[in-house]
Amino acid sequence: MRIERASVEDRKAHKLLAPVVIALLSAFLALSAHAGSTENAKITQDELVRRTQELVDAVAIGNQAPGKMYFAEDAMYLDETGRNMNKAELVANVTPLPKGYSGTIKVAKAESRIYEGTAVFSYDLDETEVVYGQELNARYHGTDTWLWRNGHWQIVAGQMLRYYEDPSAGQIDPTRLDDYVGTYELAPDVTLVVSREDNQLYSKRGDGAKTVLVPEVPGLFFRPGIEGRRLFHRDKNGKVDELIDRRNNEDLIWKRL
Numbered sequence: 480m481r482i483e484r485a486s487v488e489d490r491k492a493h494k495l496l497a498p499v500v501i502a503l504l505s506a507f508l509a510l511s512a513h514a515g516s517t518e519n520a521k522i523t524q525d526e527l528v529r530r531t532q533e534l535v536d537a538v539a540i541g542n543q544a545p546g547k548m549y550f551a552e553d554a555m556y557l558d559e560t561g562r563n564m565n566k567a568e569l570v571a572n573v574t575p576l577p578k579g580y581s582g583t584i585k586v587a588k589a590e591s592r593i594y595e596g597t598a599v600f601s602y603d604l605d606e607t608e609v610v611y612g613q614e615l616n617a618r619y620h621g622t623d624t625w626l627w628r629n630g631h632w633q634i635v636a637g638q639m640l641r642y643y644e645d646p647s648a649g650q651i652d653p654t655r656l657d658d659y660v661g662t663y664e665l666a667p668d669v670t671l672v673v674s675r676e677d678n679q680l681y682s683k684r685g686d687g688a689k690t691v692l693v694p695e696v697p698g699l700f701f702r703p704g705i706e707g708r709r710l711f712h713r714d715k716n717g718k719v720d721e722l723i724d725r726r727n728n729e730d731l732i733w734k735r736l
Contacts, residue, residue, distance in 0.1 A: 524593070535604060549633055579611045580611075584605070600622070606619065617641065618644075619642065673692070698713075707724065721733065
C-alpha cells in the first residue's frame with residue numbers, strides 16, 4: 480500500500496511540475512532563437528564583398544541563382560544605361576555571353592556603412608571582356624542597399640554607374656588644322672575661340688581656361704576628362720561654319736563669326 484500511495488503522490492508531483500518544465504523549456508528555446516537571430520542579423524563588409532562577387536561571377540555564365548537569392552522581391556535596380564528594373568527583369572537579364580565572348584569582373588575599392596538591419600555597400604567593378612581575342616576593359620561604380628528582413632539579408636535598391644573614359648586619340652592632317660581656327664558665337668557676347676599652337680588645337684570660352692582639343696577623327700575632337708565631343712560642321716562649299724558642342728546626343732550650335 481505504501482508503494483501504491485508513493486506512486487500516486489509521484490504522479491501528482493509530475494502533473495504539478497510539468498507545466499513549469501514546459502514553460503522553462505519554451506523560454507530557453509525562445510532565448511536561443513533570439514540569440515541565433517541576432518547573430519544571423521549581423522553582416523560584415525567582407526560578407527558583402529563575397530556576395531557581390533558571387534553576383535558578378537554569375538553574369539558571364541548566365542547563372543541566375545545568386546540574383547534570385549540576394550535580391551528582394553520588391554527590389555528596384557538602375558543600371559548604367561538608365562534602365563530601371565525590378566527583380567524579375569534584372570534576373571531575366573542575366574544570360575550567358577554569346578559564342579566568342581568571355582570575361583571577368585572583380586569587386587574593388589569596397590566601402591560600407593552597416594547599421595542595425597541595414598547595410599549600404601559601395602564598390603567598384605573592374606571588368607575585362609574578351610571578344611574573339613580582342614580585350615575590352617571598363618570600370619563601374621555600384622551602390623547597393625541591403626536590408627535584414629524575414630531572416631535574410633537582401634538587396635532592396637541598387638544603382639550602377641560607368642566611369643567615363645576618354646576615347647582613343649586619332650590622327651589628323653596638320654595642314655587642315657587652320658580650317659578650325661576662329662571665333663564661334665553661341666549668343667551675343669557669348670563666344671568661344673579656337674586657336675592653334677604648333678600642331679595642337681585649343682578652345683577657350685570667354686575668360687575661362689584654355690583646353691586642349693584632341694582629334695578623334697577629322698572634324699571630331701574631345702577634351703581629356705570631359706564627356707562629350709566638339710564637331711566642326713562644313714557648309715556646302717566645304718568651309719567650317721559651325722562648332723557643335725555635343726553632350727550625350729544633345730547639341731549646342733556655335734556659329735562661326
